[in-house]
Amino acid sequence: MPDGMAIAVRFVTYVDLMLLFGIAAFAAHAVRRPWMPVSPPWTWMAIGAALGLLASTAHLMTLAASMSGVPLLKVDRDALGAVLSVSSIGLSFAIRMVALLAVAACGILPLPPAYRLWATLLASAIALATLAGIGHANMDSGALGWLHLTGDMLHLLAAALWIGAIAGLLGMIVQAHRASTAAQLDQAWQASAGFAKVGTIAVGVIVATGLVNTLAIVGLSGIAALPASAYGRLLLVKLLLFAAMLALAAFNRFRHVPALEEAIAAGRPGPAVLHLRRSLLTEAACGVAILLIVAWLGMLDPAAVQ
Amino acid sequence: MKWIHLAVATTAAIGASAVSAHPKLLSATPAANATVAHPADIELHFSEKLVPRLTGGDLTRADAKVASTTTVGADGKTLIVHPRTPLAAGRYNLNWHAVSVDTHRVTGIHTFTVR
Numbered sequence: 001m002p003d004g005m006a007i008a009v010r011f012v013t014y015v016d017l018m019l020l021f022g023i024a025a026f027a028a029h030a031v032r033r034p035w036m037p038v039s040p041p042w043t044w045m046a047i048g049a050a051l052g053l054l055a056s057t058a059h060l061m062t063l064a065a066s067m068s069g070v071p072l073l074k075v076d077r078d079a080l081g082a083v084l085s086v087s088s089i090g091l092s093f094a095i096r097m098v099a100l101l102a103v104a105a106c107g108i109l110p111l112p113p114a115y116r117l118w119a120t121l122l123a124s125a126i127a128l129a130t131l132a133g134i135g136h137a138n139m140d141s142g143a144l145g146w147l148h149l150t151g152d153m154l155h156l157l158a159a160a161l162w163i164g165a166i167a168g169l170l171g172m173i174v175q176a177h178r179a180s181t182a183a184q185l186d187q188a189w190q191a192s193a194g195f196a197k198v199g200t201i202a203v204g205v206i207v208a209t210g211l212v213n214t215l216a217i218v219g220l221s222g223i224a225a226l227p228a229s230a231y232g233r234l235l236l237v238k239l240l241l242f243a244a245m246l247a248l249a250a251f252n253r254f255r256h257v258p259a260l261e262e263a264i265a266a267g268r269p270g271p272a273v274l275h276l277r278r279s280l281l282t283e284a285a286c287g288v289a290i291l292l293i294v295a296w297l298g299m300l301d302p303a304a305v306q
Numbered sequence: 307m308k309w310i311h312l313a314v315a316t317t318a319a320i321g322a323s324a325v326s327a328h329p330k331l332l333s334a335t336p337a338a339n340a341t342v343a344h345p346a347d348i349e350l351h352f353s354e355k356l357v358p359r360l361t362g363g364d365l366t367r368a369d370a371k372v373a374s375t376t377t378v379g380a381d382g383k384t385l386i387v388h389p390r391t392p393l394a395a396g397r398y399n400l401n402w403h404a405v406s407v408d409t410h411r412v413t414g415i416h417t418f419t420v421r
Contacts, residue, residue, distance in 0.1 A: 067360055067405045069413070082359035086407050138408045301328040301410065 005072065006062040010295035013055040017131060018291070020048050020103055021124035021157065022164015028121055029198050030168060030191040039113065045120060046107025052100045052127065060084075060093055063134070066299075092133030099127035128160055129153040135298045136217055148216040151209040158205035162245075163287045165195050165202075170280045177273050185269050192257045192276065199249060206242075217302050231300040238293045241286045248283040252276065329354040329406040336418040343421055348387040350416060354406040355382040363387055363402035363416075372398070393420045 027040040060080065065072045068079040084090040102123035106116050132152035138145070172191055176184040214235070218226065226232030256276040263272035330353040336342040348365070362376040365387055373390040385404060400416040 063409060067357070067409055067411050069403060069411055082357065085359050086357050086409075088407060089409070134409060136408055303328065303330075 003062075003066075006066060006299060007292075007295045009055060009058045009062050010298060011292050013052070013059050014131065014291045014295055015288070016048055016052045016055055017124070017128045018156070018160040018163050019167060020045065020052065021121070021128045022160040022162070023168055024117065024121045024124050024164070025161050026164045026168035028117055030165075030172075030194060040117070040120065042107045042116075044107075046104045049100045049104035049107060052103075053097065056093065056096055056100070063089070088133050088138045092130040095133075096127050096130040099123045099130070103127065125157060128156050131156055136302070137213070144216060148213060151212040151216070154205055155209040155213060158202045158209070161202040162199060162206070163284075163291075165199065166280055166284045166287060169195065170277065170284060173273060173277050173280065177277065180269075182264075185264055185273070188273075189257065189260050189264060192252070192260065196253050199253075203246065203249075222302070229300075229302065231297060231302045234293050234297055234300070238290055238297070241290050241293070245283050245286045245290075248279055248286070252279050252283075328408075328410045329356065329404050329412050331404075331412075331414060331416075334416055339417055339419075341419040341421050344392055345418075345420065346388075346392075348389075348400055348416070348418075349379070350385040350387075350400075350402060350404075352383045352385070352404055352406070354408065356385065357405045357407060360405035360411070361385055361403065363400050365389065366399045366401065367394070367396045395420050 023040050024045070060083065061072060061075055064075045064079040064083045067083050068075070070079065084093065100123075103120055106120040106123065109116075111119070132149055132155075137149045137152035169188070169192055172184075172188040176188040214223075218232070222232075226236060256272070256279055260269065260272040260276055263269045332351045332353055334348070334350045336345050336348065350363075356378050358378040361378055363385065365372040365374045372393070375388050375390070377386050377388070378384065379386050385402060387400060387402075397419045398417065400418075401413075402416060403411060403413040405411045
């Protein structure tokens with residue numbers, strides 16, 4: 001049984017890094033001219049980057065504890081040094097720390113808006129991608145190893161694109177609902193409608209890379225055996241939650257968002273806004289549950305039948 | 307439709323070469339529970355690349371520790387235990403631990419007898 005502390009630390013790290021990149025990406029793609037560009041909440045981005053640094057340090061400590069087989073409080077410099085001596089792990093942590101410092105700097109320093117957003121986007125993407133450098137994606141060598149690693153990175157980035165958009169849309173919807181100005185409502189609707197294309201691409205990438213990664217870990221023969229292991233059962237729950245998110249997203253796209261457009265035109269947007277908000281909240285809850293499962297899955301042996 | 311062929315080939319390649327994501331003990335010399343004459347080294351072969359600084363083992367005979375050094379072989383997947391002095395007759399336990407580069411720690415006891 002993997003310990004809860006390590007799972008919690010992994011979970012916080014995943015949520016934090018996904019939101020940093022996802023929200024920066026949302027700001028970049030959500031609203032185009034002639035509407036105003038969305039600006040990420042810079043102070044929160046800096047706080048998120050700081051939290052990411054803390055969580056990553058805790059992640060390193062739990063990793064050192066589990067890899068050297070000692071309790072968390074007994075981790076010493078030797079154990080840390082040994083863990084960081086694994087080149088993929090040492091490099092991943094080093095790159096992640098630098099990238100998160102860059103995100104924090106972008107959040108604090110008043111750079112020109114365009115540079116600020118693009119620098120944040122790049123740095124947060126790099127920080128998120130380093131999560132693939134630690135764990136199951138490093139079990140193979142050679143060409144398969146690179147395919148697995150690249151697939152894992154793309155999987156993380158595409159998932160963050162989706163989760164960040166849900167967070168961003170929820171933020172816009174809540175603000176629009178509170179202020180209830182026509183301009184904000186219009187902007188929220190525009191962003192929701194505009195996500196269709198980016199969302200479709202993200203889902204495509206998630207499915208394709210998820211398939212490659214699963215095959216690389218459990219193999220073609222392992223698919224049928226999935227229900228027999230704790231790893232497999234958790235993976236199946238994750239897939240069900242993914243299907244639920246997909247259904248909710250389709251419902252938003254073809255039902256709630258067009259309904260919001262009509263409601264805005266009719267001058268009574270209230271109920272339509274609430275429907276979309278509830279649907280987005282459910283989608284977000286599924287996303288959070290998936291990340292919790294991901295944090296757990298990385299600690300399990302895919303091949304252990306339990 | 308070339309990309310379909312590529313996709314099928316890739317899928318087959320991945321499916322065929324997939325391994326478990328935790329290090330597994332594949333084989334050992336001396337083999338488990340075997341009786342052998344004076345082995346110079348004990349070698350455990352694993353399915354994955356190991357982290358040398360976190361991989362090792364304690365060799366004991368009748369609950370007394372036997373002085374030995376441990377290294378990871380050139381292939382990165384073999385734990386080699388080298389006793390400081392030739393092993394006397396008796397039953398030995400090797401209490402090993404191995405950590406793979408994908409961060410997972412596994413442990414086990416490997417038993418053999420020297421005649």
